[in-house]
Structures are given as structure tokens and as C-alpha cells.
Amino acid sequence: MSSPTPLPLRVLWNAFFWTYERATWQYDLMVIAILAFVWLTPPDWLGDPTASGSGPIGWLIEQLR
Amino acid sequence: MTFTGLIGRICLYPLELIIRASVALRIHPNTLTFIGVLINFAAAWALARGRFVIAGVIMVIANIFDYIDGKVAHELNAVSDFGGFWDSVIDRFSDLSLFIGLIFLYSSLQRTEYVMITALAMMFAIMTSYTRARAESLIKKCKVGFMERPERIVLFMIGAFTNRMAAVMWVILVLSVFTVADRIIYTYRELRETRQAVA
Numbered sequence: 001m002s003s004p005t006p007l008p009l010r011v012l013w014n015a016f017f018w019t020y021e022r023a024t025w026q027y028d029l030m031v032i033a034i035l036a037f038v039w040l041t042p043p044d045w046l047g048d049p050t051a052s053g054s055g056p057i058g059w060l061i062e063q064l065r
Numbered sequence: 066m067t068f069t070g071l072i073g074r075i076c077l078y079p080l081e082l083i084i085r086a087s088v089a090l091r092i093h094p095n096t097l098t099f100i101g102v103l104i105n106f107a108a109a110w111a112l113a114r115g116r117f118v119i120a121g122v123i124m125v126i127a128n129i130f131d132y133i134d135g136k137v138a139h140e141l142n143a144v145s146d147f148g149g150f151w152d153s154v155i156d157r158f159s160d161l162s163l164f165i166g167l168i169f170l171y172s173s174l175q176r177t178e179y180v181m182i183t184a185l186a187m188m189f190a191i192m193t194s195y196t197r198a199r200a201e202s203l204i205k206k207c208k209v210g211f212m213e214r215p216e217r218i219v220l221f222m223i224g225a226f227t228n229r230m231a232a233v234m235w236v237i238l239v240l241s242v243f244t245v246a247d248r249i250i251y252t253y254r255e256l257r258e259t260r261q262a263v264a
Contacts, residue, residue, distance in 0.1 A: 017247050018211040023070035030211060031069055034240075038223060038232040048231035049176040050115060 080136075083129060087137045094138035094148055098155050101130030105159040109166030112225070113173075120166070121225030128218055131159065153198075156214060160190055163221055167230065182234050189241035190217060196248040204255040210244030212237060 005013075020026040042055035054062070066074075087097065104127035111120035134152060138144045164187035171179040193212060200207035217237055224233030 016243055017209070017250065018243070019209050022215075023067045023073065025067055028068045034220070034236055035223070037236060038220075038229050039227065041232055043229070043231065046231045046235065047176075047178070048229070049171055049174045049179050050117070050230060051228045 109162035112166030212240035
């Protein structure tokens, strides 16, 4: 008998092999993750050719120092 | 109701008004599609000049045309096979033009790595459409994968309005690669199941 797939692996597989419709909570979660990456990642980390600065994460790190 | 569902409903109201106006003026849906691509070319030009906010505004206008053409076709009883074909073809021109605008910008800034990232994102964006179209000539439906055209367009707008185009290109690239892979895997599985059912 095969053992069931562990939950984290199942979540990762479902995120990769995307079969969810729009306007579901899984879709919302993915949108939040994307927006967090786009807006929170410091442009300097990505070497953004048109934006500069350290962004909100950089600002937070500065404040914590 | 989900968060994205709510945003969809809010955006739908002004669009309904525009659809009603287009129906009243009896504008042919294929004309609306064509106007949409012309406006998208203007957005691409703005991207190429690095004028992101202007590009974002133009993209919003272009995509209103893109969205309403199908609805107007329905209202005017002008739905046709050619209309569907024309819409798909014109959509590819719109998609490609935005990527080309960005490639022009990054090459003029001499940022080869982002020229490559954008070119790869463009390749997988087109393959996303192609894999589905080709798959659906073999199986009934192939609507898997996250990064479809509406998601791509909204991301382009977010990148333009908030000047985060580099991050947006990374997201489009990675999720388009996944989407193409999803569609290949899904089609393989569906065809295997059909083969086994026959045997």
C-alpha cells in the first residue's frame, strides 16, 4: 500500500499544476503571493533597469538595524 | 465572495455602460478588436520610451476594447467563427507588441539580461496560447495553468503603474513556464487515458 503524499508536497504540486478557477480562495492566495513579490522585493535585488531603491523590505531591514 | 471576485464585479459596472453604448451605436465587434490592437501598439510605444504610467493608462483603454468585443458580438447577434479567430490572432499581436516595447526599452538601456528575460517571457507567453490551441485540437479542453492572458495583462498594468516591470517580467516568465508545462502534462495524461479506454 502506498503512503499518502505529505501535505507540503501536495500544496507545492497543486501550486505548480494549477487547475483552480478564478475567484477561488486558492486564486486569491496566489494573487497575494505575486503582489507581495512584485511590490515588496527591493528593485536593487532584481537589478531593475527602471526602478531603484531597496523597497519596503529594504526599508524594514534598515529600521531593524 | 473572494477578493478577486469583488474587484471583478466593481470593474464590470463601467464596462457594462460601454458595452451598452457600443451596442446602441452598432459598432461591429471585429472593428472593436482592431481598435484595441492599435491602442495596444501605442502602449507598446510608451513602454519603449520608458513612459510607464502613460503606457498603463493606454493599456487600460486598449483592454476595455479587448474585453467588450465578445460581449458586443453577443448582444448584436454577431458571434461568428471568424470573429473568434480574428480575436485570437489580434490578441497575439497585442501581447507581442507589449513585450517588444519592453525589449526595445531594455536594449536602449543596454540591459542585455532583461532583454533576455523579456524575450523568454514573450516566448512562453505565446507558447501558453499555442499549447492550449493545439491541445484543444486533440482533447476537449486544456484550461490548466495560472498565467493566462488576463493575468498577464493585469500584471503588465501593475508593473507599469507602480514601476515594477522587472519583477513583473520575472513573474510572467516563471509562471508561463509552469503553465506551458502544465498544459503539456495535462494533454499527455488526457491522451493516455483516451488510449487506454480504447484499448
